[in-house]
Amino acid sequence: MTVVKPLRLTPSAQAAELLSPLESAHFPEDHHVLEGWSRRQGGPDPRFGELRWDLTAAISTPNLHPCERVVDFRRITDPVRRLTAMEFIAARLTKRHTAMKLLTPSAANQILGLLMRFNVFLDSEYAGCAYSEVTQPMLDDYLRWTRQGRKDGHPGPSDRSLATYIRVIKTLWLYRDWLTHDTLSVEPWNGKSSLRAAGARMAAENTTDRIPEPVMAALLRWALFYVHTAAEDILAARREHRDLQSHEVTYKRAEAIARLRAFIAKRRAAGRGLPGRRPDLPGTRPQNGSVRRRDQHVGAEINLTLLAKLAGYNDRLHDRDEILDVIAEGVQEIGLEPGGYDTPITVCPETGLPWREPLDSKRIDQESNHLLAACYVVIAYLTGARDSEVQGLERGCHFTEATGDGVLVRHKIRGWVTKRRGSAPQRAVWVTLPDVARAIDVLERLTDKRYLFTRPNRGSALAPASEITEMINRFAEHVVTLADRTGLPPIPPVTREGIDGQTTTDAWWFTTRQFRRTLAWHIARQPFGLVAGKIQYQQASVSIFEGYAGTSESGFRAEVEKERAEAQLDDIVERYEDDLCGRPFTGGAAARLKSEFARVRAELGDFPGRRADRARVREMLRGLARTFRVGVLADCAFDDANPDAAVCLSESNRARKVKRTLPILDACQPGNCANACQTSRHRPAWERMVAEVDEHLKDKKINDVQRDALLRQRKAWQGILDRLQDDTSQVEEP
Structure with missing residues (x-):
């Protein structure tokens, strides 16, 4: 396509242009900017010639603020830049590029804001020069200008956030053939990726922060307290x-x-x-x-x-x-x-005090917002649903259904899966926990609107994701002041180490994405940790996999499996460190593991006095981690090249026509399996088993056959304990 030479207008020419607008060489005035997108019937159908595009008809996300659904080009006063922005957004919405996906309508307003930020930089630093006059040194200046942060002392954006600013400029270059009057003349950052240009590293793991276990434990307890008591x-x-x-x-x-x-x-x-x-x-x-x-x-x-x-x-x-x-x-x-209202405040049995002071009208509004935030935490964390799916829950979404045998009653939620669905979200039903059902019941009494996550005190407007984030953090800050009255532990601060080596202690900043990631982490790694509280993660895991999380649309199962794979890698690295430091571990798989560890050390030159790069060690052990699983009595170092060596499979395959190729963890026999590996971490469990045998041996009612069987079992288990004698005090740390 031919690009028209950039047009620079004087102020008088700009004033005249307002009477005679510029024209696009690529998009006619009546071009449908939502062409190709699935649209709801009766919704607005914006045309290119309009200066305000209402994209609501193609947006399925219910929690977007009304202003985020509209792209208003009237915010740009310069006519050339305004037309360029219109062409750029229209092309991103309807014209496919080999290096870019189509822009979703829900993100169009955000892209316009990022482009306008670049315009502000050009106006303030380079007297409003055209895009065609931008050079690479000017782009480097924009990177430094953006990195500085605000004048009020707020820190600048992270490297990954900087990559977002850069990506818009790189996309402006990719779509240069669709821009009529002005476009970039140099390829930004010589073709480097946005992450590399911003100095950010491509992370293999999920970059969303995981909420620390003590923080999540306290937050969940407080959220459940609000849902069950304060509500x-x-x-x-x-x-x-x-x-x-x-x-x-x-x-x-x-x-x-x-x-x-x-x-x-x-x-x-x-x-x-x-x-x-x-x-x-x-x-x-x-x-x-x-x-x-x-x-x-x-x-x-x-x-x-x-x-x-x-x-x-x-x-x-x-x-x-x-x-x-x-x-x-x-x-x-x-x-x-x-306060002054007559409504009594519930007394906490732990302290004998009301959980807060009496309420007045302002405090009622504040506590209503805190209750909404508490319901969000319970639903988002105990379902693993995305923010848009949680905030898309509607009145009447909860129902119960008996199982086929009529023994159990399941709590279920009827909602929508919106990711990658455009304007046509997919209906989904998932099984959930009674606490989630209680939170939904509270929300239905908190608001009479269609969507449950509606601001309790502001009419029918939804609470967008950014406001939900603020409300959650205000709730976390608020409950710290209630700890002495209720007897519940406060949300602990988090200690972080800064770049200069100084440690800082401050409150954790919650975001909506963290709950899904943290739940996946806990299910994959620590099903019985402190955070469980009154929630049994085994029950939560079964419930979410039976319903929402088990569907391919949710993608939650894949996230849990990814966390589980990383957990297996962490576990095998820990065994590697045990062997390197001389810590004892035993079992049928001990010799095979030590041989593999010795091979890795020899190849990398990894010894206590000369350590290899930890990232290289992890990559060398990744293949071994694929078949490594942690257990209570032993770790399973399954050998997929010789599956018959596993006792659980040898016994199962003899009784089945179809052979299994994966270990059956429920049938594990760690005392005599060639794949078992015991470490000092397993000692408490073995000691408890030996103690239980000793208690049975004290029973005078058992016969001689039973006593002999118990003595043989005790001898075998005590042998494992003897091999796991904790001599780590004699071992030097690497």
Whole structure:
């Protein structure tokens, strides 16, 4: 395609262009910018000639903010850059490139924002030069300019985030044939990938941070506490607040005074005070002149608005001195109390204290947001669903269904899988846990809207992913202040080591993607860790694999298997380090493993006094890790070249016509299998088994045959323990 020579316009020419717009050589005015995309019937059908494209018809993600569904080119004042941006976005949406996927409509607004950021740099640093005049040194300057961060001290973006900024510019070069009046004339960073240009490394593992186990344990406990306990108090306070707002109130002064005196008498009889304000609440002291006059009578610490609602008169009467005098007398007589609503707060059995102070209207709004965040944590973490799938849950999505034999009742959720589905999400049903069902029930009472994750206090607008992230972190910060009242452990801070070697301790920053990744990690690696709490991960694993996570659409099973593969590699590296340091390990597979480890050390020159690169060691052991599985009594170093050596397979295959080729871990016999490997980590389990045998031997009711069998078993197990004598104190660390 022919690219028209870049057009530079003077300010007067730009003003004239507004009356006579530039034209694109590639896209007519009536070009459908959503051409080829599946669109919902009745949705908007934007055309290229419009300066505002509403892409809602092709977006299936329900939690996007309305402004993220619209691409507004009116934000760009320069006509050449505006037309260039329109051509660029239109081409990304409808014109395939061999090196790039089509741009999804939900990401179009973000791409426009990144392109406009590049425009801001050119305007501020290079007097608004055209794209055609951009050189590689200027692009390097843009990289440094972006890396600096904001002037308010906020740190700059990470290397991987910088790669996102660079990728837009590289894509601008790839789509140069679709740009009429201005385009790049040099290939950015000489064809390097965005990651390399930004200095980021391509990571083989998932780059999403995994929430540390103590942090996730505490957060899950608090989220479950809110869902099961605090929710009833918050929902009851919301009902009380709603009822107060709907009550008719009196406008007559004499009747208002009578109502006020009756309310004070009622509070006096109940041993309660008048509603007071919390000084730490922002905006509790209005600034108009009439309020200053009220403060002279009664003080700013009294919640006059709530007092009027509770007593049943109109708060406009607070301009009357008689009303304020009665309030002042009441405060002097019975004092103030925090909050002021009648809804009682549940007492925690661990401490004997209410889990928080009484609520007022502002605190009800705050606690409603915290409850929404707690429900999100429970659902996202215990289902493994993506953020868009969690926030896409609709009213009535939960139902129960009996199993075929009628013995069990399964909790199920009906939702949507949206990733890679364009505007046509796929309906999915998955099995879940009772705690998730409880969270959905709470959400259905928290909002009356179609989508469950709707801001409790802001009409029908959804809470986008960015706001959910903020709400989760505010919830985590809030529950730290409640730890002493409830007896629940607070969310611990995390210690990190900085670039300069200094360690910092601060709160963990949660994002929506971390829950799916952390759940996959726990299922694959630590099914019985601290984080389990009241949730049994065996049950969670079965439930999610039976439903949502077992479907190919979710991709969760693949993520768990990837985590499991990395766990197996970590485990075999640990055995390698044991052998290198001389730590004891025994079993039928010990000799074979030591031989493989010796081969790796010889090839890499890895010895205690001269260590090889750890990344190379991991790669050399990756093949061995593929068949290595950790167990309670022994690790299984399965030899796939000789499957008959496994006791579990030899016994199973004799009884089956079709031979198995993978170990049967439930039928493991670690005491006499050629694939078993025991280490000092297995000693406690063997010691418990020997102790149990000793207890049985004390029983005088067992016969001689049983006693002989127990003694033989004890001798075999004690032999394993003797070979695992812990002499690590004599072993030097590498």
